[in-house]
Amino acid sequence: MARRGDRRRLALLLGPVTLFLGTCFIGPMAVMIVFSFLEPALYGGVEWSFYHLNYGRILGWADSEWESFDPVYAAIFLRSVRLALTNVVILLVICYPAALWVSGLSARWRTLLVFLTTLPFFVSLVVRLFIWVLILRPTGFLNSSLIGLGLISEPIDIIFTETAVLIGMAYVLLPFMFLPVYASVEKLDRSLIEASSDLGGSPLKTFFRVTLPLTLPGIAAGAVLVFIPSLGNFIVPDLLGGAKVLMIGNLIEQQFLSARNWPFGSALSVMIMVVMFVLIIFYLRQIGRQGANQ
Amino acid sequence: MSGEEEARNQQTPIAEVREAVKRFAATEGGVITALDGVSLKVQPREFVTLLGPSGCGKTTLLRVISGLEELDAGEVLIAGEPMTTVPPHRRPVNTVFQNYALFPHLSVGDNVGYGLDVAGVPRRQRNTRVGEVLERIGLGGFEPRRPDQLSGGQRQRVALARAIINRPSLLLLDEPLSALDRNLRQSMQLELKTLQHDLGISFLFVTHDQEEALTMSDRVAVLNKGRIEQVGTPEAHYHRPATRFVAEFIGDGALFSGRIEGPTEDPVLVTGDGLRLAVALGTTVNQVATLLLRPEHLEAAPEAPDAAFGVIEVRLKQSVFLGASRKFVCCLANGATVTAAPTGAGAQALSRVAPGELVRLAYRRDQPHLILGADDGT
């Protein structure tokens, strides 16, 4: 029967990816989930006994006493979510009009500009962020030019603030918003916009009734692709936020590298993963619905 | 000009295009002149067809009227108002697009109701009107469907419904029937005519199918390379084409260019290769002209033709059965092809001729149309 041959071919085709994901992705993830329910050992590593307070600590109860409620980690988590969402909004506002503009250019310019947005990937992330440190610090390029122009007399405090973190994250993640949004704007059939204005739709109504709904899949993809790395990011807050703007990513990094509390770090990671998982499910369902419509 | 036509011409036209010029920058460099000084009027309740080969500027002319394209020179007036500064969404015209351009994310009902929605028509009223229009074009109850769940013909109807729901004073139709098969196209032609009559609005209809243009229109404008060659009734185009291009584009027939010579009582057209064709008495001699011989002008020559006839000697190539009639494809001495489609006794006489035989064909010398002036080279 042809069936058996088919099956063997399928095994050959899917074998490598299964092996790779199994050993490098699912395995470590399982370890992480298990660790998140274990007791921290004194100098890193774990004690093999069930321990629920890793999650308790995230919510604000560091021990079994109910009085000691202090949601400091929950607050960091919420701040991370807030910053990640803000970053999504900022990038959307920057990238959507830019994508509309680029898609209206001639083919040569379009290719060039799309290529340019990926150019930063050729330089190390740390180097690029360090340049931002040089720009934003009190004696940096930004402050000296503002003072030089006479707009301010004292350097403004921008480095090691949330603003600096947002600038850095928007900068790092811009291509992840621009490319999917551009892809959907580019695909948009211009004759539909013309049909709308022919039928009496003003530019604003045309935008909200035709352009936006038809490019929603790109916006959703961009939002998810930006939100997830924003939430888990620790390099940007580390370099541009200093010790002041702690995000969940920094917290996890600290738990593994300095505090040596692997189970707590694992619990934090699991939590981020759950949030992202929910988001991706939501996104896929949205895409599925869009697909069914078109 | 008939009385009715004259009365029409005194009204303000629904739409008027004056000396329109539109150029595009070609990607290869250089300039394409899509409209080269086009002037056209559409009167109230009139069905005007723009006819011309692919790339002659038909779509561009419609887009200029609807405002989707700006003119480089000239102007567009709608109901007497200059439209130069009026954006497309404020112009009282609607378009049925060449590719329909239905909104893929909206249902049929929302597509058709789009014009009412953006105009802010209350929901109840809007739904009733959408229902009515869909009913009118034979798609009652199709509101919840998606455009991709429709056949080509149904999509075409939805595009039509969407464009007429706002009751525009002028409807622009860009080859709306070209994607449909022959039978569907013929029934839609009739339906469109009826619809135009019932709505009482003007249609500016684009096609590159001459038959469609002739059967549907009050007036036809033939467009070639961004210029209007002739505007007039279908009959005028068929019987009295103004240029060689129109003569070639509309209907069948053979064209002969040459000089009018000979005595005034027997003027003949002499072509470059020496063919002599009798033309109508009274034609001014010593000028260049083009003679259009339509198949129905030709029949088997009588034994002794009198001076009212022109006679040509041809070799029969093929006799083609057409159902109700026959046509006879023949070859002239200079290699040119003429087709004869005589009726009655004339047809019988020709049916007895075997392919390859020589035969004499005759035409009444005052019947074929003579296009005076130099051959325009197309």
Ligand SMILES: Nc1ncnc2c1ncn2[C@@H]1O[C@H](COP(=O)(O)OP(=O)(O)OP(=O)(O)O)[C@@H](O)[C@H]1O
């Ligand atoms: N946006 C544009 N940019 C450049 N050239 C254009 C543009 N639109 C039209 N043209 C050119 O203008 C000319 C007229 O085009 P138009 O679309 O009006 O032709 P058409 O008569 O509608 O042809 P068809 O029957 O094939 O639809 C063509 O040579 C076309 O290549």
Ligand SMILES: [Mg+2]
């Ligand atoms: Mg066209």
